[in-house]
Amino acid sequence: MPAPIDQIVAVRGISKSYGSTEALRGIDLDFPRGKLTSLLGPSGCGKTTLLKIIAGLIKADAGTIAIDGKVVSAPGPERAFVFQDFALMPWATALRNVAFGLELRGKAKAEREDIARHYIAEVGLAGFEGKYPHQLSGGMRQRVGLARALSVDADVLLLDEPFSAVDEQNRRKFQEDLIRLRSNQNKTFIFVTHSIEEAVYISDRIVLLSPRPGRVSQIIEPEIDRSGDPDLIHRDKHYLDTVQEIWQGLKQYAE
Amino acid sequence: MTLFGYRIPMMASLLVWCVLWEIVGRLDLVFLLPPLSEVLSAAVGLVQTPSWQSATVTTLRAFFTGMVLSIVIGVPLGILMGRVKIADDLLGMWVNIFSSAPLSALVPVLMILFGFGERTIVAAVFLFAIWIIVLDTRAGVRHISPSLIEMARSYGASRRALYLKIILWAALPEILAGIRLGLIRGVKGVVIGQLLVAIVGYGALFETFSRNFRMAEFWALTIILFAFALLIAELIERAEAKVEYYAGARQ
Ligand SMILES: Nc1ncnc2c1ncn2[C@@H]1O[C@H](COP(=O)(O)OP(=O)(O)O)[C@@H](O)[C@H]1O
Numbered sequence: 001m002p003a004p005i006d007q008i009v010a011v012r013g014i015s016k017s018y019g020s021t022e023a024l025r026g027i028d029l030d031f032p033r034g035k036l037t038s039l040l041g042p043s044g045c046g047k048t049t050l051l052k053i054i055a056g057l058i059k060a061d062a063g064t065i066a067i068d069g070k071v072v073s074a075p076g077p078e079r080a081f082v083f084q085d086f087a088l089m090p091w092a093t094a095l096r097n098v099a100f101g102l103e104l105r106g107k108a109k110a111e112r113e114d115i116a117r118h119y120i121a122e123v124g125l126a127g128f129e130g131k132y133p134h135q136l137s138g139g140m141r142q143r144v145g146l147a148r149a150l151s152v153d154a155d156v157l158l159l160d161e162p163f164s165a166v167d168e169q170n171r172r173k174f175q176e177d178l179i180r181l182r183s184n185q186n187k188t189f190i191f192v193t194h195s196i197e198e199a200v201y202i203s204d205r206i207v208l209l210s211p212r213p214g215r216v217s218q219i220i221e222p223e224i225d226r227s228g229d230p231d232l233i234h235r236d237k238h239y240l241d242t243v244q245e246i247w248q249g250l251k252q253y254a255e
Numbered sequence: 256m257t258l259f260g261y262r263i264p265m266m267a268s269l270l271v272w273c274v275l276w277e278i279v280g281r282l283d284l285v286f287l288l289p290p291l292s293e294v295l296s297a298a299v300g301l302v303q304t305p306s307w308q309s310a311t312v313t314t315l316r317a318f319f320t321g322m323v324l325s326i327v328i329g330v331p332l333g334i335l336m337g338r339v340k341i342a343d344d345l346l347g348m349w350v351n352i353f354s355s356a357p358l359s360a361l362v363p364v365l366m367i368l369f370g371f372g373e374r375t376i377v378a379a380v381f382l383f384a385i386w387i388i389v390l391d392t393r394a395g396v397r398h399i400s401p402s403l404i405e406m407a408r409s410y411g412a413s414r415r416a417l418y419l420k421i422i423l424w425a426a427l428p429e430i431l432a433g434i435r436l437g438l439i440r441g442v443k444g445v446v447i448g449q450l451l452v453a454i455v456g457y458g459a460l461f462e463t464f465s466r467n468f469r470m471a472e473f474w475a476l477t478i479i480l481f482a483f484a485l486l487i488a489e490l491i492e493r494a495e496a497k498v499e500y501y502a503g504a505r506q
């Protein structure tokens with residue numbers, strides 16, 4: 001018998017409606033510690049809603065979220081969110097944006113800026129500390145958003161389609177960097193995407209959601225070796241097979 | 256401005272009007288309009304008189320008191336209306352009515368409420384300036400990206416931090432635009448207030464000059480007032496330009 005897997009996030013019976021729109025129905029999910037789990041599904045199936053409920057930003061109509069066994073109903077320091085539209089403060093430099101989570105927690109300026117500089121370098125933005133968001137490309141802005149989430153040292157990172165507003169070349173580079181970052185940060189990632197290739201490329205586990213009302217339709221664990229050249233993954237047989245398998249399952253929902 | 260196909264710079268066209276004024280004044284074409292040169296020399300003399308200096312102090316003091324009050328009350332009120340639906344429903348109608356109503360008609364009411372003194376002038380400035388500040392602040396708060404607010408909440412912002420570190424800053428371009436328009440309206444308030452009360456500051460001077468047909472000084476005072484209003488608008492525009500770097504670049 002295999003050792004029980006350590007689950008850091010437990011989602012139990014989550015349902016949510018917006019008026020007459022039923023967005024999620026009875027979601028039960030566990031997220032294993034230290035893994036990257038993707039929530040994959042067509043647009044409008046409730047991925048963002050589920051992620052924000054886990055983040056404590058939206059209240060569910062029914063069900064509970066537990067982090068490390070403790071039920072939570074509001075945002076907390078053990079979770080950090082990366083927003084689809086970056087959500088940077090346009091009046092603040094990259095450095096202050098990255099340090100903002102720590103600023104809100106009352107950490108001293110010098111200390112929080114040291115930490116922020118470290119993570120700015122970690123996401124490949126060294127030298128851009130003094131730039132304002134509008135001076136940065138979309139990809140760079142999202143790197144700032146990611147550095148901000150990393151710098152508060154949360155156990156769980158929640159990413160809502162972080163690459164959807166980033167152009168194609170930068171997205172590829174960013175995905176590679178994320179794989180590298182993951183291997184040296186001992187964090188749990190919950191990653192929302194609507195791209196099958198992206199999900200298979202970066203995920204340890206993929207949760208497929210069905211269209212409205214969102215329900216868990218399938219869980220896939222692609223076993224892809226990501227230790228080598230990231231470019232090789234795209235040609236890996238298992239990668240291609242998994243993309244195909246998911247596509248066969250989702251095809252029924254496409255118009 | 257162009258004339259006979261030539262582009263005429265702003266200063267040059269102003270000069271043309273000045274020359275025209277001088278000619279019309281010298282020819283005595285318009286009743287009670289002395290030549291510009293006479294008005295300007297009256298202005299030089301006027302600013303040296305103690306009565307002008309004390310009137311200016313009184314006027315500026317009333318203006319700034321009224322403006323500070325309308326900013327200190329208007330900005331929080333606008334933020335409240337932008338964030339809280341009930342406040343918006345209750346106050347929105349009144350703010351809209353007052354911001355477009357002919358407020359000069361209310362100045363006599365202010366005189367009854369606040370007496371024939373500086374307090375009425377302050378109240379007039381406040382009444383003229385506050386509404387546009389409230390409306391623009393409210394619009395600025397309404398336009399804040401919801402994800403910026405979610406960001407602050409997700410990183411544990413207290414309510415105070417949310418308002419002071421996010422909402423105020425995100426709405427700042429609109430708040431400044433509102434204050435600039437408010438200042439211009441405030442100038443109207445101080446002028447109309449003083450003219451109606453007529454025993455305070457410039458109002459008293461205007462009253463004296465017009466009653467005694469001292470037209471050069473009357474016009475000199477008018478020009479000084481105009482220059483003052485333009486100066487204030489210009490100063491605020493510069494302050495706004497400094498904030499613009501992100502107003503135009505918001506996500
Ligand atoms: N604030 C809201 N008010 C009303 N309906 C909403 C709101 N947010 C999302 N929805 C609806 O709920 C469904 C799920 O939305 P969302 O979670 O954003 O999906 P996804 O992220 O998978 O595209 C969609 O049909 C969307 O239109």
Ligand SMILES: [Mg+2]
Pocket residue numbers: 047048049161
């Ligand atoms: Mg979404």
